[in-house]
Amino acid sequence: MNNLGIICKRELASYFTTPLAYIFIVIFLIMNGVFTFDMGGFYLRGQADLLPFFSFHPWLYLFMVPAIAMGLWADERKTGTIELLMTLPVKLSEAVLGKFLAAWALTGIALLLTFPIWITVNYLGDPDNGVIVAAYLGSWFMAGGFLAIGSCMSASTRNPVIAFILTVSICFLFVVMGSPIVLDAFPQWLPQFVVDAFAAMGFLTHFDSISKGVLDIRDILFFAVFILAWLMASAVVIEIKKAN
């Protein structure tokens, strides 16, 4: 196993030696249940799909994912282990990516554990399972986008709570960026391509189409590039801030 794998494995193991992973998974599942059945009207709709389940994910992630991400680097700085990690023969890119992948794997595990709802919908009706798989994939990539922002925010402070608040704020911005509320607030004189660019950065824009089963490679590509960009920003921030 290379350094990337070793770091990822250590991080993931440490989620499960502390209650963090279990709490995250349990709360994630409960909230999903509440959103899907109570607020989403899963039964009332009378349709064999998981749209009410997936459409709440951006809002669920908004608070859940920053909670995992906040400790990624802030804790390393707080306890001084960053000095240990950065003086091991490990590339910064391996450390940044390894930590990110571990956290992303945790959100993936939580997401996979929602499988009873998939069984339920298959029992009740005859859903398009291709659409569901696509939506799961899209949801996971969106969680990755949230996490990558969180990684960068966590790198910028040694206080996990500050990292949490910053991450929630910035994630919120990206979630609503494509929605009319934000776009209408843009002044008239701005060229259209700027407005379009902002609209294209919105998570909802991309996730909506995915959750409806339109798995466009461009949407996945958007999240992949988005994740990479924020991880590169994380590496830069760590490099600058590690001394203090």
Next chain:
Amino acid sequence: MIEINHLTKKFDQFTAVDDLSFTVSEGEVLGFLGPNGAGKSTTMKVITGFLAPTSGSVKIDGYDITTSPIEAKSLIGYLPEGAPSYGDMTTLDFLRFIAEVRGYRGDDIQKRVDHVVREVDLAAVLHQTIDTLSKGFKRRVGLAQAIMHDPKVLILDEPTDGLDPNQKHHVRALIRNLARDKIVVISTHILEEVNAVCTRAIIINRGRIVADGTPAELEARSRLHQAVSIRLTTAYDLAADLRNVPNIDHVEQDKADRLRYTILASGGKPIFQTVSELAQVKEWPVSEFHVNKGQLEDVFRSVTQGAN
């Protein structure tokens, strides 16, 4: 070999390390001394590649820490200040993680971990999480981590800080043991440690080297070097006898013990012979008589407070 060439590290306007140059070769145990805030830890952080130098270079066996960081870091074992480690892991898991990162695979991981566990005596806490360990054990976990890959260069930032005397003794014995074919750099502000383990000492102040030599050479710079300490049985005017005797600077009377005197040599010249002959001739009422080697503490204070 560690080669440090005109190393400077600035934080904004503050210069922590100021044009530092020195080399350390195999077999040397270098004590890195200096008052708090002198730049010891910063220097070590630059040598180990945690911080980038503002200017100048650090080479470990020819590998530049900024241009070939992975090769250089592979040669170094480092115990950062305060011995940080992942507190939620058990000692065993943590050491296995370090062994893996250090490139051990398969059975070699356990073999290597077993070896360092024996070396620093960690068997008792192998399955405890590191957060629950005492300070002494945490420090030893840090040491175990640093020596995991049998590194050529060992950099230890205050390895005995906060340990009890037994643990200190143990860690020093360990360092002496490890030092034979390695380069060891330890930072400390405990001066007794220098005599206990170091073959060379560098004192830095405000980021600059103010003294560099073997512990014996540094002690020779003490004003107490070659001084003769005498304890008398009854009061006697030593100063009168010693006036105008060559090589004798002056006589100091101890403030607490009025019968204890220190005769200081001028320019570190040996005066034992002169003083002992004089004591016999004049029949001083002497109960104790010995020569001072000079004290490192004395030198430390004079070179680091010289400017004040």
